[in-house]
Amino acid sequence: MIRIFAACNGTLLGSLGTGVSPTYTRIHFLLRGLTEYADVEIDAVSCDLPPGRSISRRLANNLRKTLTAIRSAHRIRRDRPWVYFAYPHSMTTVQNRLLFSFCSRTGVRTILDLHDTLEQTGAVGDGNERLSRRREADCLRKASLVVALNRPMWERVSSTYGLNGSRPVVIAPNAFEDAFLHLYPEPYRAARGRFNVCYIGALTRNRGIDLLVDACTAVHAENHDLRLHLYGPYGPGIPAELRDRIEDAEWIVRRELPRTELPAALKGMDVLVMPYNPAEPYLNLASPTKLYEYIGTGIPILCTKCDSLLDAGSNGGILYVDYTADALRDAIVTLHNCPSLREEMSRRLCAIRSDHTWSMRAESVRAGILSSLEREGQE
Numbered sequence: 001m002i003r004i005f006a007a008c009n010g011t012l013l014g015s016l017g018t019g020v021s022p023t024y025t026r027i028h029f030l031l032r033g034l035t036e037y038a039d040v041e042i043d044a045v046s047c048d049l050p051p052g053r054s055i056s057r058r059l060a061n062n063l064r065k066t067l068t069a070i071r072s073a074h075r076i077r078r079d080r081p082w083v084y085f086a087y088p089h090s091m092t093t094v095q096n097r098l099l100f101s102f103c104s105r106t107g108v109r110t111i112l113d114l115h116d117t118l119e120q121t122g123a124v125g126d127g128n129e130r131l132s133r134r135r136e137a138d139c140l141r142k143a144s145l146v147v148a149l150n151r152p153m154w155e156r157v158s159s160t161y162g163l164n165g166s167r168p169v170v171i172a173p174n175a176f177e178d179a180f181l182h183l184y185p186e187p188y189r190a191a192r193g194r195f196n197v198c199y200i201g202a203l204t205r206n207r208g209i210d211l212l213v214d215a216c217t218a219v220h221a222e223n224h225d226l227r228l229h230l231y232g233p234y235g236p237g238i239p240a241e242l243r244d245r246i247e248d249a250e251w252i253v254r255r256e257l258p259r260t261e262l263p264a265a266l267k268g269m270d271v272l273v274m275p276y277n278p279a280e281p282y283l284n285l286a287s288p289t290k291l292y293e294y295i296g297t298g299i300p301i302l303c304t305k306c307d308s309l310l311d312a313g314s315n316g317g318i319l320y321v322d323y324t325a326d327a328l329r330d331a332i333v334t335l336h337n338c339p340s341l342r343e344e345m346s347r348r349l350c351a352i353r354s355d356h357t358w359s360m361r362a363e364s365v366r367a368g369i370l371s372s373l374e375r376e377g378q379e
Contacts, residue, residue, distance in 0.1 A: 002040045002369055003081035004111070006031055007072065007090045007099055012045030016259055021200075022116060022289040023089045025259050029177055030113070031084070033362025040366060043072045043081065069095035073102055073112055082369060084111045087139060088118075088131055097135070104142045111369070112143035117157060119282035137161045145372050147172050149287035150308045166376070170368030174289040175358040179263045180296030188299050188346035190270065190339030197332065198229040198269040200262060201290050203246075203254075205237020205328055206283055208275025208304060210324065213245060213252070215328035220251055223336055230254040231265060266297050270342065271335050276301040277323050284308065292356045300345040302331055312356075317349035 006013070012028045013035075034040045047068040049061045054207050076083055076099075103110050118136055140161055142144065146169045148154035156167055195214055205210045209230070216228045233256050234243060246252050257265055266272070272294040276283040286310045292312075294301045301318040304329045305307055312318060319335070321327040335342055354360075 002037075002366070004031075004034065004040065004042050004084050005072065005076055005077055005079070005081045006042060006044040007083045007096050008044060008084075008086060009049070010046035011046055011048075012325070013015075013042065019170055019294070022259070023086065025177075025289060026113070026115060026174060027086050027089070029175070029358035030362055030365065033329065033358045034366060036359065037366055041081075043075060043079070045075070058266050065093055065095045066239075067293075069086070069099055072099055076103065077110055078108070080108055082109045082111055082144070084113065085139075085143075086113045086115055088116060088136075091135065091139060100139065100142075109144040109372075110142070110145060111145050111365075112139055112149045113365075114140075114149065114154075114157070117282070117303045128303075140167065141166060145368055149173055149370065150285070153285040153287065153307050156281070159217065168368070168372050170364055172361045172364040172368075173287050173356070174292045175356050175361045176289075176293045176296030176353075177263070177358055180293065181353065181357075183263050183267065184297045184299075186298075186342060187350050190342055193225055193334050194268070194270065195223065196227045196229060196269045197224045197271045197273060198231065198266060199273045200266075200293070201230040201231060201288065202232045202235040203238050204235035206277040206280045208277060208328075209238065210242055210274055211323070211325040212275050213242065213326055214325040215253075215332055217245075217249075218329045219332050223333075224251075226251065226332075226336065228252045229269065231257055231262065260292065263296070266293075266299065269297075269299050271332065272297065272299050272301050273328075274301065275323070275328060276304055278304055279308045295349055295353060295356050297339065298350045298353065300335060300342045302328070302335065303351070312352075315348045315352060317345050319345065319354065 008027055013031055016024055016028050031042050032152045035042050047064050049064060051055065081247050100110065111175060118131060118133060128230055140163060148166050148169055148171055151171055154171065185197060199212060216226060230246065248255055265299065274291050276286065278284040284306045287308055291309060301313065302321045303313065303318050303320055305320050313320065319331055321331045
């Protein structure tokens, strides 16, 4: 029996609730996928953390987190399971950092699910790192098993911290939930007089939002059936002038949606866009959940040429372009004028959907745990 204790709020095992974070989506579906195996048992401690930023509320919540960590440490010491940490999410509280140290000092095996690195803060964040480089290196060096989203990302991290193949690693890309297959059972079909372009995710610098808005503005000037849908909050690096353009344009729709509503919200879209800046090392090696959710719909995808994403569309289901407004504009015009191309791209995407479900990611992680145990038995 593989026993796993999740160092996260146990409520995530049951439901995503109204959360909007893709981090919670990754944790929820991976752990739920692992519970489908008869030889895997998942445990966690649930903690109710009421929202609020008052001093009294923060003190009360910090006390709850501390009590949760104490209960967690007791179960870990009693059961000696594999302990799952989502990085950096799990490490943003001092309680979980102490829990990781406790596991390392007592010889308890740990799984570090590497969602992001500190490079993310500089690439798309506000520049304020919540963890130190020393802490990141310590987590990577002491984890019993690392789960990385793609090979190029892991090679860069390994080189940065001098790991040199010293850590067992499982390559397990992000994925999409089964709801997409139920909502989009058939390939996309173009509709006359409709051309909806959509991006989901935070609107920050280096994510190509400015280029996308410029490109769509140029195309909309001659094709008034184009509508641009932006599903996400504003973040660092979006100037006020761009916000005003987005909010003032009648043909641009911006909304913030809970993750549970996203699958259905993409119905009626004609092109899904991932315009990340490949010149930014972190984004060039990223493996965003949104790309796999796009694949889950079977709706044609327009994507910039980030190294880590080129394999996903190698069968022709994704149209790759340079990171310029002109390249995006030309591609959008092509897709607008060629409904048959969009439908062919959709058929190709549907052919690869089964390779990108959360159950497949859970299978990869379970296989990595079993392989690690086998290596231990041989030593």
